[in-house]
């Protein structure tokens with residue numbers, strides 16, 4: 001029956017033959033250095049714009065800039081693939097640090113351009129943007145200029161950047177070191193095991209309740225023992241941020257994350273408002289899950305517990321066929337795109353040692369290709385992950401006609417195409433489930449995601465917001481952080497849990513990422529935004545694919561509000577928009593409850 005066999009290993013040789021020893025890659029890197037040096041020289045000579053006749057000069061610089069960017073990201077993505085496919089590849093590690101030095105140099109030149117743009121007088125600026133050669137860059141150019149306006153002088157910002165290496169980012173690195181030092185002993189299947197934090201965390205979905213509880217308690221003890229170190233680290237990161245914001249005259253800690261995600265405060269408020277109003281069905285789900293586990297109320301450490309044993313397995317070929325079939329029902333472009341990704345060796349899925357954990361999709365702009373990385377072991381959730389990554393690749397495919405400078409979409413819309421593709425497959429899987437038990441397991445997978453985005457991430461957001469408020473008045477001690485965390489969880493889960501996780505603030509890496517503040521709400525945004533695109537697709541049927549691709553093409557050239565208005569006709573500053581997506585998730589929770597009630 002099966003006619004084609006899709007390769008389970010990706011083909012990197014068509015990009016640069018020979019892996020980390022590749023001569024072609026070496027030549028490419030050397031060329032990148034030359035191109036970058038020329039660009040730097042050009043930027044140094046670049047001057048403040050004084051007339052609209054300067055437009056061709058700007059256009060020239062932008063072309064050169066995008067050329068260098070594409071060159072660097074081609075190398076960066078390829079090296080990333082090498083690192084992921086073999087964590088023992090030392091040569092790839094050396095290439096990686098070489099590539100990151102080049103990106104830092106590029107970043108410096110980019111900042112210099114921003115500072116020059118901001119010095120341009122407003123009238124001239126608007127005339128420039130009206131010139132044919134620059135019109136298509138209006139959004140990004142304005143954004144670069146606005147960013148620069150929000151900052152202090154070139155000299156002051158330079159000082160902050162220089163001091164932040166040891167005074168800010170190193171706190172984030174210290175966090176990684178502290179966590180890396182932790183080992184806990186847990187009894188798994190009658191055997192005592194010494195585990196890293198990551199390994200112990202993975203036991204949260206272990207089928208044995210005693211294992212889940214013990215690993216949680218041992219970790220909680222470890223966080224407690226070192227809580228003062230974590231509190232010091234968190235306070236230092238928060239303190240540095242707040243002090244920088246104060247100097248720049250920003251009084252709202254959300255200003256920066258909202259700007260990065262090109263969205264308004266009203267939008268964020270509407271999203272959380274709609275979620276807060278609709279938590280009851282998920283509380284009911286948590287209670288039901290507690291019952292299924294034979295408990296009165298669900299504890300924190302049982303949230304990820306499996307309630308059924310999902311046994312359905314899919315070979316890689318079957319998984320691929322399933323994805324293609326479901327994509328085909330949505331639209332021919334998505335199906336054909338995925339087909340060629342499977343056929344042309346864009347996907348690394350083989351289950352073998354020395355691969356990095358997790359999955360990703362990376363784009364290689366020079367040949368307009370992508371590569372997908374994951375480890376496929378045959379579960380339905382692997383199939384969903386594969387669809388997810390193909391969704392990311394399809395986003396890059398949709399952006400092909402767009403200029404390279406108009407492709408930098410933000411984190412909140414980055415997950416639109418991926419979640420959308422995943423949804424197509426996850427929904428079909430529920431419909432095609434062969435038994436009730438299978439169906440329950442697949443539905444649970446979906447509801448768990450809603451619980452994570454609506455409850456867990458909401459509690460992280462509440463915690464972080466309140467932490468910043470208190471941090472403005474001084475250092476927040478560990479004991480108070482525990483209190484804030486427990487309050488945030490009680491509120492985030494709407495009282496749906498029998499116990500909370502007071503040291504969650506210490507355990508979650510996301511609070512310590514210095515590059516991106518508030519590494520939480522964009523996830524929830526992306527999930528719900530793509531759900532509403534999905535709802536629209538169900539409504540419109542076949543004709544939707546063209547509109548969908550048009551939406552993806554615009555993801556990096558307008559605000560989130562404008563994107564939704566233009567392509568969905570929706571006002572995302574209103575709760576009504578968010579409630580539509582939530583309603584789909586509520587259905588899943590209700591169906592889960594009804595299926596598991598009749599079972600019992």
Ligand SMILES: [Zn+2]
Nearest residue numbers: 388392415418
């Ligand atoms: Zn993703």
